Amino acid sequence: MKIHEYQAKELFRNANIPVPEGEVAFSVDEACTTAENLGSYPVVIKAQIHAGGRGKGGGVKLANSREEVKNIASHILNMNLVTPQTGPEGKLVKKILVEEGLNVARELYLSILPDRATANIVIIASQAGGMDIEEVAAKSPEKIIRVAVNPLVGIEPYHCREVAFGLGLSPEVNKQFYAMLSKLYRLFVSRDCSLVEINPLVVTEENAIIALDAKIDIDSNGLYRQKDLEELRDTDEEDALEVEASRFNLNYINLSGNVGNMVNGAGLAMATMDIIKKAGAEPANFLDVGGGANAEMVENGFRIILADDNVQAILINIFGGILRCDVLAEGVVQAAQKTGISVPVVIRMEGTNVEEGRRILAKSGLNLITAVDLKDAADKIAEIVRG
Amino acid sequence: MSIFVDRNTRVLVQGITGREGQFHTRQCISYGTNVVAGVTPAKGGQTMDEVPVFNTVREAAKKTEANCAMIFVPPAFAADAIMEAADAEIELIVSITEGIPVMDMLRVKNFLASKPSRLIGPNCPGIITPGQCKVGIMPGPIHLPGPIGVVSRSGTLTYEVVDQLTKQGLGQSTCIGIGGDPVNGTNFIDCLAAFEADPATKGIVMIGEIGGSAEEEACAYIAENVSKPVVGFVAGLTAPPGRRMGHAGAIVSGGSGTAQAKIDAMRRAEVHVCEDLGNLGEFCSNVFNVIKD
Numbered sequence: 001m002k003i004h005e006y007q008a009k010e011l012f013r014n015a016n017i018p019v020p021e022g023e024v025a026f027s028v029d030e031a032c033t034t035a036e037n038l039g040s041y042p043v044v045i046k047a048q049i050h051a052g053g054r055g056k057g058g059g060v061k062l063a064n065s066r067e068e069v070k071n072i073a074s075h076i077l078n079m080n081l082v083t084p085q086t087g088p089e090g091k092l093v094k095k096i097l098v099e100e101g102l103n104v105a106r107e108l109y110l111s112i113l114p115d116r117a118t119a120n121i122v123i124i125a126s127q128a129g130g131m132d133i134e135e136v137a138a139k140s141p142e143k144i145i146r147v148a149v150n151p152l153v154g155i156e157p158y159h160c161r162e163v164a165f166g167l168g169l170s171p172e173v174n175k176q177f178y179a180m181l182s183k184l185y186r187l188f189v190s191r192d193c194s195l196v197e198i199n200p201l202v203v204t205e206e207n208a209i210i211a212l213d214a215k216i217d218i219d220s221n222g223l224y225r226q227k228d229l230e231e232l233r234d235t236d237e238e239d240a241l242e243v244e245a246s247r248f249n250l251n252y253i254n255l256s257g258n259v260g261n262m263v264n265g266a267g268l269a270m271a272t273m274d275i276i277k278k279a280g281a282e283p284a285n286f287l288d289v290g291g292g293a294n295a296e297m298v299e300n301g302f303r304i305i306l307a308d309d310n311v312q313a314i315l316i317n318i319f320g321g322i323l324r325c326d327v328l329a330e331g332v333v334q335a336a337q338k339t340g341i342s343v344p345v346v347i348r349m350e351g352t353n354v355e356e357g358r359r360i361l362a363k364s365g366l367n368l369i370t371a372v373d374l375k376d377a378a379d380k381i382a383e384i385v386r387g
Numbered sequence: 388m389s390i391f392v393d394r395n396t397r398v399l400v401q402g403i404t405g406r407e408g409q410f411h412t413r414q415c416i417s418y419g420t421n422v423v424a425g426v427t428p429a430k431g432g433q434t435m436d437e438v439p440v441f442n443t444v445r446e447a448a449k450k451t452e453a454n455c456a457m458i459f460v461p462p463a464f465a466a467d468a469i470m471e472a473a474d475a476e477i478e479l480i481v482s483i484t485e486g487i488p489v490m491d492m493l494r495v496k497n498f499l500a501s502k503p504s505r506l507i508g509p510n511c512p513g514i515i516t517p518g519q520c521k522v523g524i525m526p527g528p529i530h531l532p533g534p535i536g537v538v539s540r541s542g543t544l545t546y547e548v549v550d551q552l553t554k555q556g557l558g559q560s561t562c563i564g565i566g567g568d569p570v571n572g573t574n575f576i577d578c579l580a581a582f583e584a585d586p587a588t589k590g591i592v593m594i595g596e597i598g599g600s601a602e603e604e605a606c607a608y609i610a611e612n613v614s615k616p617v618v619g620f621v622a623g624l625t626a627p628p629g630r631r632m633g634h635a636g637a638i639v640s641g642g643s644g645t646a647q648a649k650i651d652a653m654r655r656a657e658v659h660v661c662e663d664l665g666n667l668g669e670f671c672s673n674v675f676n677v678i679k680d
Contacts, residue, residue, distance in 0.1 A: 266633025267541020375665030
């Protein structure tokens with residue numbers, strides 16, 4: 001789960017990790033008030049959306065007076081911000097962060113994330129802050145400092161020293177950095193983060209170390225024990241159909257194609273999307289109804305797929321294991337009767353109770369196209385797409 | 388022969404009295420698996436069908452000589468269950484549970500490094516040696532005993548592949564789902580090494596998906612160490628970057644973990660790459676029969 005920069009900075013502040021003074025604003029007036037309260041100009045105004053590269057898209061600006069705050073805030077609020085990470089459609093800005101300006105001497109990069117292969121927690125740092133870290137890693141890998149921490153042991157002073165000396169920090173900054181990194185590590189572990197990234201982490205002219213930016217991703221599997229973090233979810237930042245699907249425990253991702261699909265199991269769902277592409281069409285979504293789906297979930301899945309206007313055909317691909325084919329068939333029939341089927345539907349079922357499932361579909365009188373196997377299903381989709 | 392489980396495997400089920408635990412324990416028993424014990428704290432002394440239930444894994448293992456644990460406990464308690472089984476020195480631990488926090492798995496994996504146990508999963512369908520032993524939630528009847536080893540990161544996609552193999556008359560030595568989570572126990576390489584060493588396995592099918600670099604590492608291993616023919620398939624060619632595709636581990640990030648990169652790695656390792664899932668059975672039949680001749 002992603003959260004906003006201002007929310008991440010609040011978590012930093014609570015953990016005594018230094019961040020610039022500032023506040024989130026939802027209107028131009030609020031932005032002006034916050035700027036005045038900060039006491040001096042310039043202030044920084046930052047669009048709050050769930051995507052990086054905001055500066056490149058014009059979502060981060062410096063304001064030198066109240067008048068400038070007003071102009072910039074009214075420009076950024078409600079703008080459709082396009083960044084390298086939003087895709088061409090961009091994202092609507094509904095809130096901005098207004099912060100004190102700092103006298104920046106150095107910009108550094110710092111992040112913490114799990115390493116899936118070694119099961120360590122890895123600290124990544126670089127002197128090349130404020131840049132795209134993937135680009136730095138590709139062009140000059142020698143500039144990347146990588147320190148692995150065994151999660152059973154936790155962070156030790158030597159880990160901090162390795163990072164600090166790698167960053168070439170001055171002695172008076174080092175101490176602050178050790179303390180900050182230890183707190184950041186503890187925040188990462190205790191709040192079930194899957195990523196904490198500060199880019200840039202700055203050293204000011206006054207030799208203070210401050211997180212100028214903050215990005216935190218939370219492991220959704222850990223949310224059951226992080227109830228307060230769950231409340232930071234901003235559904236405005238998500239696709240409306242995906243939000244709707246998540247209410248029914250459906251694993252749905254909206255895509256731009258024309259063939260909807262409903263599958264049980266994530267791997268088979270991805271493979272089914274690939275089959276649609278191979279058939280000459282584009283998948284309109286990813287939808288894994290899961291192993292334990294019931295008729296109601298199938299019905300909701302069906303409704304959500306049909307709510308996407310781009311969908312011209314649907315492929316249902318179920319390998320019955322725990323989810324029995326007769327349950328699936330009942331769900332499809334229920335959904336079809338309630339919502340009506342406006343597009344051709346190809347159904348391919350295999351596995352547990354497949355005969356019963358086919359019987360339910362056949363006697364429903366609905367106009368469904370059944371496929372005997374995956375190859376047949378792909379051919380039938382291709383035929384429909386070709387028209 | 389087979390790998391990791393066979394007719395001598397003695398299974399204990401952690402979470403045997405729960406809904407999922409009960410259902411799948413019965414399915415495993417009816418397949419022929421030797422389920423010798425169940426563990427549910429505070430339900431020791433009861434039985435689930437004929438299976439005795441114990442309070443702790445240590446007690447269950449001591450009294451029944453179980454050497455394999457199948458775990459059905461909910462995600463919040465699963466890491467604890469895995470570590471309990473490992474502490475009791477259970478040889479093989481199969482964790483079906485989906486949704487364990489990554490932070491828990493980081494601890495578990497480091498803990499396991501000091502134990503003799505092998506972990507399969509979590510978030511996996513389990514392992515089956517057809518005709519001998521099923522430790523997992525896969526539908527038994529689609530499997531057929533035979534010479535092909537199957538290893539995969541997903542559940543139903545594996546069933547699809549196995550079903551196609553069986554319909555071609557290609558039976559399986561052992562099928563393993565290593566799970567869809569970013570941090571898991573047994574990896575592709577462990578399974579490839581075991582299949583290479585298993586005289587009953589003549590060919591291998593490896594099913595990967597987007598995310599991480601496990602397939603690439605496996606391919607480097609295959610090029611050096613695997614003499615048996617390998618068929619490869621990778622799901623997720625059409626997956627958009629930055630989105631988690633159902634499995635917690637299935638995400639393309641910063642241009643790495645793509646299906647194409649994995650397919651390329653397979654080709655370099657001379658793995659027979661099948662790009663059309665609909666034809667995988669036939670494809671395998673061609674590869675494995677040619678090699679038989």
